[in-house]
Each structure stands twice: as structure tokens, then as C-alpha cells.
Amino acid sequence: MSLRHAVLGLLADRTASGYDLMRLFQTSLANVWPATQSQLYTELNRLSDAGLVTVTAEGPRGRKEYGITGDGRAELRHWLLEVEPERNRRSDALLRVFFLDQVSPGQGRAYLERERRLAGERHRALRELADALAGEPDPLAVNGLLALEWGLRFTRMQEEWAEWAAERLAAAPAAAPPPAD
Amino acid sequence: MSLRHAVLGLLADRTASGYDLMRLFQTSLANVWPATQSQLYTELNRLSDAGLVTVTAEGPRGRKEYGITGDGRAELRHWLLEVEPERNRRSDALLRVFFLDQVSPGQGRAYLERERRLAGERHRALRELADALAGEPDPLAVNGLLALEWGLRFTRMQEEWAEWAAERLAAAPAAAPPPAD
DNA sequence: GTTCGACCTGTCAACAGTGGAAAGTAGGAT
């Protein structure tokens, strides 16, 4: 459960209402840890009960401004530095690859070609985002750029892999040789 | 929900009991789509109700052997070729990167160094697995090797990225320049 | 002969995440 830490991280350098957080999730964290409005409000209440955040101000229309507490910062640091990151194991796309011999070799190659295309599109979208962000010195962007570079490398890798896999499939429809390094 | 399709995929070229499937998940699919025993039995019953699999034999100790039906194969092909693969969006590790400026630059670099090390270890483990599999011509291995190559590239990419990110962090603790291609 | 381990099937409670509905306030446009 890292939604908790995502919220703490965002509150660490600004106070915000649930609505503010929702917009931050939609923009800066959309590609890293998406969260819906209902999750956020539930989590804010839980965090508040646990004493990790606190209401710093109450606005006009019921708006509640939340801020991180000392305990909250401690928890955030603890998670950042001491909790082992969990591996991302499930992959819808990779699962399909496992069963690719259930369709004809031609369909398999077509599937991989689509994968390559989709990865390429995502790569170009991220590149545009990176170029757009390169101009404005947004405080959020500092480490966001590290994540962005990760995305650029990842999508590039997916493209190359899909191309490689399609060739491999074409070369040896019956038995694949061991992967190259 | 792709557990359904993982089960269909495995049953597509062999009949198997729930227990057999459990072992297949533990071995060949462990890194792609983990599933627990309880999920499997529940899913088999659901699939059976939906007419996508059927009991082909009943063994001595209550063992039930399941086989895929025509509808099941149709569903599998449909999922493989026509359903858009969903992106894997949540990443525990990347989320941490976003909040890396909550700790000192030195701690941040130490974190990235650990990431690099963990990725390297996983890379070496996958390489050993690939070498071990290179010998035996397992029917499962055919497309499993494609997935394995994906893992090799992915872990290598993570290593390189963590190194790059650490350098980037060291070079510009206040404001990061735009990412290179 | 019993005990042990491998085989085999199932239920249950709990929780994270999703999507949608409900309901309310304030400010600006018509």
C-alpha cells in the first residue's frame, strides 16, 4: 500500500486539500501511481486518524487543508530508505507473449508489431512531455525528470524488444535458440 | 482480470488439475502473473460455470482434470489479438524516486545505488535461469524465452538508469537539466 | 502399523482499488 506514501510525499513540501491532491495525482503522478478521488479522501481520513497528517486550515466551502506532521515525515523517510521496494510482477502484455504460439506465426508477428508501435507512440508522447517540461523550472519536475527518463528508456526498450522478438519468432517458429545478451 | 486467460493459456496445450496449474504458475509464470492456490480453484470453478473449460477426467483422490473447450479457445484468441493490453502503471520504485528530495542528496544517491545493485542481482539470476533453460528443449520455454529476454533487458535498463540518475543527482542537486536521449 | 510428506480440493475474512452516485457550497454568467 503505497498510496499512503504518495500522499505523504506530496504533502511534504506543500499543504493541500483533497481536491488539490486529486489534481496533483492526475498530473504529476498519473504515470507512476494513479489514484481516484474516492481513494484519496479515504486515505486522508486514515492518515489523519493515524496522526501522520493534520488539518491546518478550514476553507469556506468545507475545504480542509492538510499538512504533514513530524510522524508523517518520519514515516515517509522510513519508507523511502528502509522499506524494500516491491517488484512489479504482473504484466498483462508479457502474459500474452507466453501464449503467443496459440495463434499463427503471422498473427504472432502482427501482435508484436502492434506492441512495437504502441511503445513507440508512448515514447514519443513522453518525449514531448519532456521537451515541454524542459522549459519551466517546476519544483515537481526535479525528480519527475528522473522518472521521465526512466519512462523514455523503458518505452525504447519495449520497442527494441518487440522487434527482436518478432525476428526471433520468424527465424524459429518451432524451437527458439537461447537469448542473446 | 487476466488470471482467467493465464489459466486458459496453460490449458490450451495440455489438460491439468488445479494442483498441476498451481505448480505451473509457481514455476513458469511466477514472474509474469503470480497466482495463489485459492485463486486457481475459484477461477477453475468460474471457468467451468462459464463453459470455457470442462472436467475431462476424475482421478483417484478427488483429482479433477480440466481441459479447454472450443469457447475457451475462442476467448483466449480474442483476448490475445483483440483486447488492448493494459499498461502497467503503478511502480513502487518510481514513486520513491519522485520523493527523493525529501532525503539528503547523499541518501538519495545511496538509494539509487541500492536500486542498481538489486537490479544487477536480478539480472544475474535471470541470466542463470536462461543458461539453465538453454539446455533443455521444454515446450514451455519457447515463448518463455521471449519473456526471459524481456526480463534481461529490463533489469539491465534499470541498472543503467539508476547509475545515470545518481550521476544526475550528484551533478545538479537543485535543478536538474532536461534528460538526454 | 503408523507416521510423514506429497498430493489434492476447497472456504473464509480482509483489504486495496475502481467506478459511480449523491450532495453540498460558492462565484460568475445570463
Add this chain to the structure above:
DNA sequence: ATCCTACTTTCCACTGTTGACAGGTCGAAC
């Protein structure tokens, strides 16, 4: 005055996943 839109919070039903529990058969070893 009224309506629309943005803002704000909350609740509920549903799915997927997990881990624990609970049962059962069989072959082999002791």
C-alpha cells in the same frame, strides 16, 4: 433570480488478490 460550472467531501457496491485455515487420499519409510 437562476443556472451553470468548479470545487469539495463522502458513501457504496463490486472485483481481484492474499493468506490462513480446513479438509482429504495415497505411497513410502521407519
